[in-house]
Amino acid sequence: MTYFPEEVVEHIFSFLPSHSDRNTVSLVCKVWFPKLRVLTVKGKPHFADFNLVPPDWGGYAAPWIEAAARGCVGLEELRMKRMVVSDEGLELLARSFPRFKALVLISCEGFSTEGLADIASHCKFLRELDLQENDVEDRGPRWLSCFPDSCTSLVSLNFACIKGEVDSASLERLVAKSPNLRSLRLNRAVSVDTLSKILMHTPNLEDLGTGNLTDEFQTESYLRLTNALEKCKMLKSLSGFWDASPVCVPFIYPLCHQLTGLNLSYTPTLDYSDLTRMISRCVKLQRLWVLDCISDKGLQVVASSCKDLQELRVFPSDFYVAGYSAVTEEGLVAISSGCPKLSSLLYFCHQMTNDALITIAKNCPNFIRFRLCILEPRKPDAMTNQPLDEGFGAIVRECKGLRRLSISGLLTDKVFMYIGKYAKHLEMLSIAFAGDSDDGMMHVLNGCKNLRKLEIRDSPFGDGALLGNVAKYETMRSLWMSSCNVTLKGCEILASKMPMLNVEIMNELDGSSEMEENPGDFSKVEKLYVYRTTAGARGDAPNFVKIL
Amino acid sequence: MAECKGGGDRSPSSSMDSSTHPVLSTTSSGCRPARRDLSIDLHLGLSLSSASSLLAPDSKSIPSKPRNQVPLDWPPIKPFLKRTLTASARRRRTLFVKVYMEGVPIGRKLDLLLLDGYDSLLAKLCHMFKTSITYADVMEYHRRVPHEKAAYVLTYEDQDGDWMMVGDVPWEYVSSLPDKREETEDCKNG
Numbered sequence: 001m002t003y004f005p006e007e008v009v010e011h012i013f014s015f016l017p018s019h020s021d022r023n024t025v026s027l028v029c030k031v032w033f034p035k036l037r038v039l040t041v042k043g044k045p046h047f048a049d050f051n052l053v054p055p056d057w058g059g060y061a062a063p064w065i066e067a068a069a070r071g072c073v074g075l076e077e078l079r080m081k082r083m084v085v086s087d088e089g090l091e092l093l094a095r096s097f098p099r100f101k102a103l104v105l106i107s108c109e110g111f112s113t114e115g116l117a118d119i120a121s122h123c124k125f126l127r128e129l130d131l132q133e134n135d136v137e138d139r140g141p142r143w144l145s146c147f148p149d150s151c152t153s154l155v156s157l158n159f160a161c162i163k164g165e166v167d168s169a170s171l172e173r174l175v176a177k178s179p180n181l182r183s184l185r186l187n188r189a190v191s192v193d194t195l196s197k198i199l200m201h202t203p204n205l206e207d208l209g210t211g212n213l214t215d216e217f218q219t220e221s222y223l224r225l226t227n228a229l230e231k232c233k234m235l236k237s238l239s240g241f242w243d244a245s246p247v248c249v250p251f252i253y254p255l256c257h258q259l260t261g262l263n264l265s266y267t268p269t270l271d272y273s274d275l276t277r278m279i280s281r282c283v284k285l286q287r288l289w290v291l292d293c294i295s296d297k298g299l300q301v302v303a304s305s306c307k308d309l310q311e312l313r314v315f316p317s318d319f320y321v322a323g324y325s326a327v328t329e330e331g332l333v334a335i336s337s338g339c340p341k342l343s344s345l346l347y348f349c350h351q352m353t354n355d356a357l358i359t360i361a362k363n364c365p366n367f368i369r370f371r372l373c374i375l376e377p378r379k380p381d382a383m384t385n386q387p388l389d390e391g392f393g394a395i396v397r398e399c400k401g402l403r404r405l406s407i408s409g410l411l412t413d414k415v416f417m418y419i420g421k422y423a424k425h426l427e428m429l430s431i432a433f434a435g436d437s438d439d440g441m442m443h444v445l446n447g448c449k450n451l452r453k454l455e456i457r458d459s460p461f462g463d464g465a466l467l468g469n470v471a472k473y474e475t476m477r478s479l480w481m482s483s484c485n486v487t488l489k490g491c492e493i494l495a496s497k498m499p500m501l502n503v504e505i506m507n508e509l510d511g512s513s514e515m516e517e518n519p520g521d522f523s524k525v526e527k528l529y530v531y532r533t534t535a536g537a538r539g540d541a542p543n544f545v546k547i548l
Numbered sequence: 549m550a551e552c553k554g555g556g557d558r559s560p561s562s563s564m565d566s567s568t569h570p571v572l573s574t575t576s577s578g579c580r581p582a583r584r585d586l587s588i589d590l591h592l593g594l595s596l597s598s599a600s601s602l603l604a605p606d607s608k609s610i611p612s613k614p615r616n617q618v619p620l621d622w623p624p625i626k627p628f629l630k631r632t633l634t635a636s637a638r639r640r641r642t643l644f645v646k647v648y649m650e651g652v653p654i655g656r657k658l659d660l661l662l663l664d665g666y667d668s669l670l671a672k673l674c675h676m677f678k679t680s681i682t683y684a685d686v687m688e689y690h691r692r693v694p695h696e697k698a699a700y701v702l703t704y705e706d707q708d709g710d711w712m713m714v715g716d717v718p719w720e721y722v723s724s725l726p727d728k729r730e731e732t733e734d735c736k737n738g
Contacts, residue, residue: 049624050625051620051627243636268636315625317633375623
């Protein structure tokens with residue numbers, strides 16, 4: 001390995017325009033590694049969020065924490081997403097980095113509240129403990145009382161995903177000695193009364209996730225809450241609302257005019273009228289996450305009230321009645337016409353039309369993220385029964401800055417022709433139950449110059465598409481294909497042509513017996529995950545994963 | 549499409565022959581025509597199965613899961629949200645159905661989600677109507693043990709408007725249906 005003087009290396013790296021590239025380089029550059037302060041690691045593929053990746057696939061945090069403990073003890077921030085983190089790992093983390101300041105875990109699993117106790121106990125300068133949607137085993141509320149009295153540096157604390165009870169007295173003490181607290185997200189065990197007490201100590205709070213807001217409480221409790229909330233002049237973002245009763249809604253009103261962010265996606269107990277009474281007062285709202293209980297009518301109220309809206313997410317509230325939702329294309333058309341600044345969308349609905357999508361595209365050419373999920377797979381245009389190719393075609397044609405796209409409904413190869421032709425800045429594409437032939441996937445691989453992540457499920461793309469542009473995968477972060485038509489033979493050919501890729505296949509139906517393949521086997525591969533590697537095949541793959 | 553051929557074990561000579569048991573409709577239009585054919589095609593008539601029928605050419609359809617379960621990987625929402633909404637749904641949902649006894653115009657109502665299976669449904673109804681009632685599985689028992697007598701048979705009207713014997717659909721699926729109506733029917737055991 002040729003040695004370059006550090007000044008030369010730094011000079012070369014100064015030509016890297018984006019800090020994300022510089023960050024990546026710093027991880028592989030042995031000279032820079034010991035000076036690492038912030039480490040971000042993502043583990044499982046995105047479709048792991050939807051149970052498509054079997055458990056024990058991998059994504060273990062331990063090797064990363066161990067390597068960091070050995071090599072860069074100056075580490076201050078660790079951010080991990082979709083990884084398996086253990087209590088032992090958290091303990092090692094807590095003890096190894098004397099200047100550790102921030103731990104952010106998103107959609108992780110494998111640890112318990114005991115691991116959090118170690119973090120609280122040993123990280124003297126902890127500023128940020130942000131636990132987003134993790135699966136955390138509850139081993140009691142002890143962890144919250146582990147913060148030593150000397151720890152007064154907390155700026156951000158998010159434990160909304162913790163399932164169990166929380167000791168109110170410990171929580172109040174912790175908040176009282178954290179004058180810099182800007183962001184606080186509680187779990188559903190925290191009562192209204194505790195919340196009111198806490199808010200008396202947080203005049204600088206900007207982001208709040210409430211505890212539960214049931215109707216088991218007296219009006220006086222809610223009045224105390226309103227008084228406490230009024231002290232938080234800086235409060236801009238609100239979430240939580242666990243088990244929120246409609247009774248609690250008016251007590252939030254005094255805050256509404258100052259809110260820029262509102263997340264009501266965990267609150268199926270509020271219906272269209274409760275929601276609109278609140279949201280119609282939120283005239284400065286930029287980000288809204290809500291359930292489809294809001295209905296098309298409610299979205300019309302949002303459209304007329306929230307002119308600054310930039311991000312909207314509408315989630316399905318009742319998935320036991322498959323395919324049903326209270327929102328349709330009408331709600332989205334209303335939003336697009338009332339909120340021209342809309343740039344980020346995630347919308348679950350039960351029907352859509354080409355006309356609506358064409359209108360939406362014209363109204364909102366600024367979309368950067370457009371994710372549409374029609375709940376019933378392969379559902380056509382609700383009015384014309386045609387595929388939705390033209391509608392999505394309009395989206396990619398009008399929205400020239402589009403970086404992320406998820407498509408759904410009945411779609412032929414034509415939509416992929418449009419995507420390949422127009423979506424020049426597209427970085428991530430999610431496809432489900434779409435397309436007719438290999439041509440579809442080929443359009444995307446050949447046309448989308450900036451494509452980084454491609455994830456496909458239940459679509460008829462086979463070996464022809466997989467092997468049609470193999471060099472493309474070296475320019476991409478990853479490719480996921482599940483329940484498609486790729487065969488073992490096709491995957492083997494890919495692996496042999498591209499040694500710098502890891503070609504992982506998962507056939508879990510019969511367990512390991514399926515993996516005793518014959519060369520030239522045309523049996524279909526259930527799940528395929530392809531990604532670049534500088535280190536060859538990983539050593540921690542379980543036996544249902546075969547790396548070719 | 550979720551389908552099964554029912555009635556294979558029930559011969560026409562059993563008390564199941566519905567031509568002798570007129571069904572009292574819950575609508576004002578009067579009696580529905582009696583069902584003669586006991587080899588029943590059970591159409592669940594749910595949105596889930598109609599989604600499956602759209603996917604009919606591709607046998608994979610919604611990823612292979614037992615028919616009586618909501619697919620684990622669709623719709624694509626995160627497990628934390630799914631868990632939270634499911635827990636809330638269990639706490640808050642009700643599924644009231646109307647139950648009529650033949651010959652009695654005023655019915656009763658009960659919440660299916662407060663029950664945990666067909667046995668408790670039957671127990672509840674027997675208590676409400678002060679009579680003994682049978683349903684599908686129990687009919688089998690009576691066929692084999694002919695001296696037992698049951699006064700009433702429990703049936704329901706599904707989304708297609710067909711009258712069906714209660715008990716064949718797995719309970720978990722039943723308690724996820726948005727709307728059902730139920731009725732009891734006379735039965736003469738042979």
